[in-house]
Amino acid sequence: MEKNMKSIKLTNLEDDLKKNQIEIMLYPSKCDGCEGQEYKSCVQACETHMKEKYGKYNTARINIKSKGNKFFPILCHNCEEAPCVDACMPGARYRDNENGWTLTNYKKCVGCWMCVMVCPFGAIERVGKDHYASKCDGCIDEETPKCVEACKKGALKKIGIKNYSYERRLMIANKLYGPHLKINYNRYKNNSR
Amino acid sequence: MRYVIIGNSYAGLSCADAIRRFDKTGEITIISDESYKAYARPLISYYLEGKTTDETIWYKDDDYYEKNNYKTLFGKRVVSVNTSDKKVVLDDNESIEYDKLFIGPGGVPFVPPIEGFNAESPMMGTFTKFDDAKKMERGAKLAKHKEAIVIGGGLIGLKASEGLRALDMHVTIAELLPRVLGLALDEISGGITAKKLNENGIDTATNDTVTKINVDEAGNPTSVTMKSGRELVADIVIVAIGVRPNVGFLEGSGITIDRGIVVDKTMMTNIKDVYAGGDAIVSYDILNKKPNIIAIVPLACEQGRVAGTNMAGVYREYYGGMGLNSVEIYGLPIITIGLTNPNNPSQTVFIHQEDESVYRKLVYDGQVLVGAILLGDVAGAGILSAIIRQGEKCLKYKDEFLKGNIYSFVIDNEFEVYNINEGYAIRGDFEDLPQFSRSNWR
Numbered sequence A: 001m002e003k004n005m006k007s008i009k010l011t012n013l014e015d016d017l018k019k020n021q022i023e024i025m026l027y028p029s030k031c032d033g034c035e036g037q038e039y040k041s042c043v044q045a046c047e048t049h050m051k052e053k054y055g056k057y058n059t060a061r062i063n064i065k066s067k068g069n070k071f072f073p074i075l076c077h078n079c080e081e082a083p084c085v086d087a088c089m090p091g092a093r094y095r096d097n098e099n100g101w102t103l104t105n106y107k108k109c110v111g112c113w114m115c116v117m118v119c120p121f122g123a124i125e126r127v128g129k130d131h132y133a134s135k136c137d138g139c140i141d142e143e144t145p146k147c148v149e150a151c152k153k154g155a156l157k158k159i160g161i162k163n164y165s166y167e168r169r170l171m172i173a174n175k176l177y178g179p180h181l182k183i184n185y186n187r188y189k190n191n192s193r
Numbered sequence B: 001m002r003y004v005i006i007g008n009s010y011a012g013l014s015c016a017d018a019i020r021r022f023d024k025t026g027e028i029t030i031i032s033d034e035s036y037k038a039y040a041r042p043l044i045s046y047y048l049e050g051k052t053t054d055e056t057i058w059y060k061d062d063d064y065y066e067k068n069n070y071k072t073l074f075g076k077r078v079v080s081v082n083t084s085d086k087k088v089v090l091d092d093n094e095s096i097e098y099d100k101l102f103i104g105p106g107g108v109p110f111v112p113p114i115e116g117f118n119a120e121s122p123m124m125g126t127f128t129k130f131d132d133a134k135k136m137e138r139g140a141k142l143a144k145h146k147e148a149i150v151i152g153g154g155l156i157g158l159k160a161s162e163g164l165r166a167l168d169m170h171v172t173i174a175e176l177l178p179r180v181l182g183l184a185l186d187e188i189s190g191g192i193t194a195k196k197l198n199e200n201g202i203d204t205a206t207n208d209t210v211t212k213i214n215v216d217e218a219g220n221p222t223s224v225t226m227k228s229g230r231e232l233v234a235d236i237v238i239v240a241i242g243v244r245p246n247v248g249f250l251e252g253s254g255i256t257i258d259r260g261i262v263v264d265k266t267m268m269t270n271i272k273d274v275y276a277g278g279d280a281i282v283s284y285d286i287l288n289k290k291p292n293i294i295a296i297v298p299l300a301c302e303q304g305r306v307a308g309t310n311m312a313g314v315y316r317e318y319y320g321g322m323g324l325n326s327v328e329i330y331g332l333p334i335i336t337i338g339l340t341n342p343n344n345p346s347q348t349v350f351i352h353q354e355d356e357s358v359y360r361k362l363v364y365d366g367q368v369l370v371g372a373i374l375l376g377d378v379a380g381a382g383i384l385s386a387i388i389r390q391g392e393k394c395l396k397y398k399d400e401f402l403k404g405n406i407y408s409f410v411i412d413n414e415f416e417v418y419n420i421n422e423g424y425a426i427r428g429d430f431e432d433l434p435q436f437s438r439s440n441w442r
């Protein structure tokens, strides 16, 4: 018992960084829903890739929802202790301990929509006609997720954890001091001249 | 450390997994009175429909028990628990000692006294186990008139009817309430559901029930007499009134039982080192604000996990749960969340209906959403579940929700509340960055 307890550590930071780097970053304000295009780039890229990967379970896993002039990409947030895994009766959704992602065995999915009912981000789509519920798998076996590759507007980005924290700090600094920090870029330009 | 787990199903396995996460070497023994490895209990009706098979009904991978180093005792019933000597006694008189015990025995079907009912008959029974489904599969082959009666129009009754229908039986559901799924649905949605059932060969006899089952010499049913006086031909009779916590074997163990096993926030019973979860317990209902029996899969998993984490020595509390459920009836998806029928005057109801294809109902208590029914179009249902669970104020979104624009809440909140319009990351394991974690939403 004693020995066990000592070996308990919720996370090993280094391992986690290697294994579970944060890799998709959303910049919703940059998303314009690919206006004017026939297809949304990310949606199309995802669909093509899913067709290759899952065969008949081929619907796009990413969805662009809009309200007024705001667009928001909806995709799986890969919850720790994911509600969709808890709710899935046949065990089609599961957590892969190797790569830390919630994945799906579509052969087991029976279309009970329990997962649709509990996903707090609305990231699961009911495909009623073929009776399965589709969910993003993070493109775990790809170098870069296909939707990220496809987005030319910079609304989806691949990012490592260090960069994430850097961007996050920038963002907060910007938000707290942004309006008061008036940087006169021209001055720098003049100086350098 | 010796962990013993009674129940090889959602609650039990989720508990085992939580223990294993923190204790890699402790001895974990899983006991079940069914001789199968874990299967998806709610899928036994899908099994009859052929939507799941002998290959896909299993809940976990084939090597699951081995890989996690779980010892299994299947096909053995626990007859009593001796909490003073810390052991459980099996039906073959063997006793197993434990340091920590988890009790997740689920529910047993409730059978009211009905004249003529005999569970031993191959043509009668209840519907909660894999064996029950297999029995019905055999029974349907023997049925002469292809007529089946299901007593009880709740979720299990509906599922049993669908299963029997797929076996080419004509089914009649007898339900005492004025509609099917009476507790979760309301008049309109219940009506739409009943119509869907009727169109597909399942009759609904509401406000009615079976008073007597007429049997032949062999003890098998021939017909049933209804309260309304009708007599219906019946080859098969299933009783699906509901389930009750399976706690009979705990008598004399000293564990407090009030309908179900009573647990504290850590899922521990009144006896130290004895934990419980799943359909067998009463747990905190966050909407009704009192302990309640909520027999659904997601809660069984959550409760098992909280118990297991505490059993392994890592403190954790259970936040409480709420009732919610999802079914699809012949292509019509139905999701019910929280309090779907208002139970006090401070609650207001908003309804949107498009013919018989889409129906949405919201129940608000003041500014706070406390319940919803989504029928036909269920996209974004999880967002409503999260809102209801969190007790968010969202009255101003009611029109959007009614129209089905559930995502509008997320869009506004993601932009405004979280101020993430400059970007936020969604992929990865956030344990080291708790303040950024979007995953500890509950």
Ligand SMILES: Cc1cc2nc3c(=O)[nH]c(=O)nc-3n(C[C@H](O)[C@H](O)[C@H](O)COP(=O)(O)OP(=O)(O)OC[C@H]3O[C@@H](n4cnc5c(N)ncnc54)[C@H](O)[C@@H]3O)c2cc1C
Residues within 6 Å of the ligand: A112, B006, B007, B008, B009, B010, B011, B012, B031, B032, B033, B034, B041, B042, B043, B044, B045, B076, B077, B078, B079, B104, B105, B106, B107, B127, B128, B129, B155, B156, B159, B160, B246, B249, B277, B278, B279, B280, B295, B296, B297, B298, B300, B325, B326, B327
């Ligand atoms: C037909 C049907 C449809 C359902 N549909 C849904 C649905 O759509 N959505 C939903 O959320 N829920 C549904 N449910 C409910 C769901 O099945 C339960 O909530 C869930 O199974 C509870 O899990 P559990 O681990 O608490 O117990 P159970 O799954 O009941 O498992 C109990 C375990 O304990 C073992 N056990 C019991 N007594 C003993 C003993 N004395 N000794 C040894 N072992 C014992 C059993 O063998 C079993 O392994 C449905 C149930 C049925 C029957």
Ligand code: SF4
Residues within 6 Å of the ligand: A075, A076, A077, A078, A079, A082, A083, A084, A085, A102, A118, A119, A120, A121, A122, A123, A124, A135
């Ligand atoms: S599908 Fe939804 S619930 Fe499941 S991991 Fe993704 S975001 Fe979480």
Ligand code: SF4
Residues within 6 Å of the ligand: A087, A088, A089, A090, A091, A092, A093, A104, A108, A109, A110, A111, A112, A113, A114, A115, A116, A132, A133
């Ligand atoms: S719809 Fe499929 S993935 Fe979702 S809970 Fe049901 S079986 Fe699991």
Ligand code: SF4
Residues within 6 Å of the ligand: A045, A046, A049, A060, A061, A062, A075, A135, A136, A137, A138, A139, A145, A146, A147, A148
């Ligand atoms: S990460 Fe992959 S699966 Fe997920 S939305 Fe992007 S392309 Fe689709």
